[in-house]
Amino acid sequence: MAQDFDITQTHDHRGTCLAVRGVLAVENATPALAAVRAAVASLPAGALTVDLSGLRYCDAAGAAVLCEVNRACHDTQRSLRFTGATAKVQGLLSMLNMDLLARPACLLHPPLPNVILRLGAAGLQFAADTRALLFFVEDALMALGYILLHPRAIRRRELLLYLDRVGVDAVPITMLVNFLLGVTLAFLGASQLRQFGANLYVADLVGIAMAQEIGPIMTGILIAGRSGAAFAAEIGTMKVSEEVDALEAMGFDPQRFLVMPKVLAALIAMPCLLLIATATGIIGGALVSMAFLDLTVFAYFNQVYNALTLWMIMQGMIKAVAFAVLAAGVGCMRGLQVRGGAESVGRYTTSAVVSGIFLIIIANALFTILFQYL
């Protein structure tokens, strides 16, 4: 039914009459709209009557076409009248307030007019975010202090559950990632060091890099991606379903009940994960050294043993623990910031991972500089 309608114009002493006949529906609304616009534009000034007596069927798309007539007449300040509509069409028309439809819908947040105002708004948003972060850290430290003074207050079952999720479940991916990083580092080092005949020092490179830099960073990022996101989504969903409100109304501190078990679990799991990460990285390096650099297993591990100091391993551990607390903490914070519904949970989960990785990289730079002076 491509063109089931037609529009004819007649003129008499009372003004112009447009007769619309046939069907106005979703299927032919596009050509109908064009035809109506053309017809109204070509009309002489004066009152307009639209005769709908020949209109057999009209749906919402058809009503939109009639609204367009109304809008065009409104724009040119022409008076408009619909006549002769059949009962069905009249029923539809009586439920429409065409003048209201012609007005634009109100915007909840009108866009800011210029760049300076927008920059200002973004600045205020950043300040509010920073403030929220500081308040969160304050609350978290208070909760941590309470837990340290009252170790029995921590729910042991929750802690074990999260240790399993953050620690044990992360072992396979930690091993895989760090093993391949060890292999990559060894290849990279080998291609350079071989030129100087310094093959043996590949062991130093892999050992120190894995223990001090790459291991903590990679494991931290894994925690941010796995657990930070999980914590944000979990707490965010609890927020949406009023569970966090219920906790607060019961007089429970969400920091202590929701945040602490997760952060403590990350804090405990992280050093263990880092040990596994460093070990698998060094083993990855060993395989490359044996296969391509003619080093013996003994020579490689002996060299690693001589290169690594306890202080280097401690540096890695200190970093790792800090990264874990940052990633888990920011995940929980984002979760608590969720307002509204599912969309908000998604947004803050994303934000948890991004902020987590960002904080880890910043903290790593600060630690590396700090340790230079110690």
Place this chain on the structure above:
Amino acid sequence: MPDDVLISARDLTTGYGEQIIHEHLSFEVRRGEIFVVVGVSGCGKSTLLRHLIGLQQPLAGEVWLDGENLTASSGAARTRILRKFGVLFQSGALFGSLTLAENIELLLDEYTRLPQATKEVITRIKLALVNLSGYENYLPSQISGGMKKRAGLARAMALDPLLLFFDEPSAGLDPISSAELDRLILQLNTSLGATIVIVTHELASIFAVAQRVIMLDKDSKGILAEGRPADLRDHATNPVVHAFFNRELLSAAP
């Protein structure tokens, strides 16, 4: 403050950011009564509830509960005030990772030093009170919406509070479950002497349980009417109040 006043809202002004929801709102809830806050959608019933239970701080004014200032309290004093009441949230707000029994035991763990066996008995008593005997080890996701509400009520009653808040108790319930919940509310009031504050716009429920209602107004940001629901239905002169309690269109002039 007279002894029989349990909650007193004093000159409360509430809102989010620049949007004011209530202005200079004052009312009192007496000990042992069933007090219902009604109003059309969007008039701030739930916001008022969030203020009464301390989830939100008012922009101005105070909420007093059992002779103590909730608004100005913090730390241990606040926890002590919060312990005096229980809240049933709209969807129950049970903790999804815990079974029904654990949801209730959580409160007993935190606030009492009872032996485990006693806690279990108390938990079973509370669940039996809301007709959920036998469902102790179910997770919230395994039971229906009406059961979740009842379980939420059992949790709200875990510490035998002298005051219970209900947020839209009949929302999303079929008429039978809704009537059951009404009966339970009346029972708690008469048998246990609990004071009950309900936020709702469900007329049937209001007439069934309410002893006194206040109707909030969106435009004046204050209280539009106060009294017994039947009186408001029959004698209200304000057209909005009349239309609300008689379930009529606002434009229908008498």
